[in-house]
Amino acid sequence: SGAFTFDPGFMSTAACKSSITYIDGDKGELMYRGYPIANLAENCNFLETCYLLKNGELPNKVQYDEFEGTVRKHTMVHEQLTRLYQGFRRDAHPMAILVGVVGALSAYYQDSLDISNPEHRNIAAIRLIAKMPTIVAMAYKYTVGQPFMFPRNDLGYAENFLHMMFATPCEEYKPNPVLARALDRILILHADHEQNASTSTVRLSGSSGANPFACIAAGIACLWGPAHGGANEACLVMLEDIMQQGGVEKIGEFIAKVKDKNSGVKLMGFGHRVYKNYDPRATLMRETCHEVLSELGLQDDPMFKLAMALEKIALEDEYFVSRKLYPNVDFYSGIVQKAMGIPVPLFTGIFALARTIGWIAQWNEMIGDPEQKIGRPRQLYTGATPRSVTPMSLR
Numbered sequence: 001s002g003a004f005t006f007d008p009g010f011m012s013t014a015a016c017k018s019s020i021t022y023i024d025g026d027k028g029e030l031m032y033r034g035y036p037i038a039n040l041a042e043n044c045n046f047l048e049t050c051y052l053l054k055n056g057e058l059p060n061k062v063q064y065d066e067f068e069g070t071v072r073k074h075t076m077v078h079e080q081l082t083r084l085y086q087g088f089r090r091d092a093h094p095m096a097i098l099v100g101v102v103g104a105l106s107a108y109y110q111d112s113l114d115i116s117n118p119e120h121r122n123i124a125a126i127r128l129i130a131k132m133p134t135i136v137a138m139a140y141k142y143t144v145g146q147p148f149m150f151p152r153n154d155l156g157y158a159e160n161f162l163h164m165m166f167a168t169p170c171e172e173y174k175p176n177p178v179l180a181r182a183l184d185r186i187l188i189l190h191a192d193h194e195q196n197a198s199t200s201t202v203r204l205s206g207s208s209g210a211n212p213f214a215c216i217a218a219g220i221a222c223l224w225g226p227a228h229g230g231a232n233e234a235c236l237v238m239l240e241d242i243m244q245q246g247g248v249e250k251i252g253e254f255i256a257k258v259k260d261k262n263s264g265v266k267l268m269g270f271g272h273r274v275y276k277n278y279d280p281r282a283t284l285m286r287e288t289c290h291e292v293l294s295e296l297g298l299q300d301d302p303m304f305k306l307a308m309a310l311e312k313i314a315l316e317d318e319y320f321v322s323r324k325l326y327p328n329v330d331f332y333s334g335i336v337q338k339a340m341g342i343p344v345p346l347f348t349g350i351f352a353l354a355r356t357i358g359w360i361a362q363w364n365e366m367i368g369d370p371e372q373k374i375g376r377p378r379q380l381y382t383g384a385t386p387r388s389v390t391p392m393s394l395r
C-alpha cells in the first residue's frame with residue numbers, strides 16, 4: 001500500500017516536538033536548553049545540568065541547594081534490592097544487571113508510579129538521578145566480589161560514585177578532584193543527545209503509559225547495543241588488541257587494514273553520523289583526557305601512547321582528513337575511564353548513568369505534551385497473500 005511513507009531508521013521523520021536539546025551536525029553544535037555544551041561544561045556541574053534538563057532553566061543558589069539536598073537524600077537503594085543482585089551470576093555483564101535492576105525499581109518504589117500525578121513523576125525522576133550511581137557501582141562491586149559500599153552524602157555526585165566504586169570497608173578512597181571533575185564532565189557531555197535510539201525507545205515505551213522505571217530500563221536495553229552506547233568499549237577493545245599484537249609498532253599495519261575496504265576493520269572511536277566537521281563533545285573530552293593522563297602520570301604508558309599516536313595519524317592522514325573522520329567523544333571518554341581504573345565492560349553503564357537525566361527529561365516532556373499519542377509506526381506488508389490452512393497431515 002502506498003498509504004504510508006516508508007522511512008526505515010526514521011531518517012526523515014520527526015516523531016516529536018522537543019525544547020530540550022538542539023544539534024546542528026554540520027556546524028558541530030550541541031545545546032541543552034539553548035546553552036552551548038562547552039559553555040555548560042566549563043561553568044556548571046552535572047547536577048546543575050540535570051536541573052536544567054529536567055526543569056528548563058539553570059537553578060539559582062537556593063534552588064540548587066534544595067535540589068542537591070533532595071538528590072542526596074535518595075542515594076541509598078532499598079535494602080531488599082541488594083538481594084536482587086545476589087541472583088545474578090558473578091560474570092554477568094554489568095548492562096545485563098542494570099537492565100534488570102532498574103526495571104525492578106518499579107517493584108520497590110510503588111509510591112511513584114502514577115504518571116498522571118506530577119509529584120509522583122518528580123519523585124521518580126529524583127530517585128533515578130540519585131540511585132543510578134549507587135546501582136551502577138553495585139553492579140561493578142558485585143561482579144568483582146567486593147561488598148557494596150554505601151553512598152557517602154558528604155561527597156559530590158561524581159566523587160560519591162568514585163567512592164562507591166573504589167572504596168572498600170577497610171580502605172577509604174580519597175577521590176582525586178581532577179578525576180572527579182573528569183567524570184563530572186563525562187556525565188555532562190553524555191546527558192542528552194535529542195532523539196537517539198535509546199531516547200526514542202524511552203519515549204515509545206512511555207507513550208503507552210508505562211511507568212518511568214520500566215521506560216528507563218528499556219532505554220538501558222537499547223543503549224547496550226554496540227552501535228549505540230557500546231562504542232567506547234569497542235574502542236578500548238581495539239586498543240587492547242593492537243597492544244597485544246605489538247603496540248605502537250603495529251599502527252602502520254593496522255591503519256593499512258582500516259583503509260582496505262575489504263577488511264571490514266574500522267578505526268573505532270572515529271567518525272560520526274551527525275557531526276561531520278567536529279564533535280563539540282570530543283573537543284572538551286580531549287582536553288579532559290590530557291588533563292587526566294598528566295595528573296596520573298600516564299603519558300608514557302604504552303596503551304595511552306598508542307591512543308595518542310592513533311589520534312595523531314587520524315588527524316593528519318589523508319584518508320581520515322578527506323572523509324572528515326575525527327576522533328569522537330567516545331574515543332576520549334574511553335581513554336579517560338580506562339585511565340581512572342574503570343573496567344571496560346562498565347563504560348556503557350556510566351553512559352547509562354549520564355543519559356538517565358536525558359531520558360527522564362524527554363519522558364517528562366512527552367507526558368506533558370497535549371499532542372502526545374501512543375507511538376505506533378505503520379508498516380508496508382510484504383508477506384503472503386490470503387490463503388487457507390492445509391490440514392497438518394497434508395502439509
Ligand code: CMC
Pocket residue numbers: 228229231258265266267268269270271272273274323325328329330
Ligand atoms: N574508520 C575507517 N573508515 C571509516 C570510519 C572509521 N571509523 N568511519 C567511516 N569511515 C569511512 C567509510 O568507510 C566511508 O568511506 P568511503 O567513502 O570510502 O566508502 C566514509 O568514511 C564515510 O563513512 P560513512 O559510513 O558514510 O559514515 P556514517 O555516518 O554512516 O558512519 C559511524 C558513522 C559513527 C557509524 C562510523 O564513522 C563508525 O562506524 N565509526 C566507528 C564506531 C564509532 O566510533 N562509533 C561512535 C560514534 S559516537 C557515539 C554517539 O554519538 O552515540
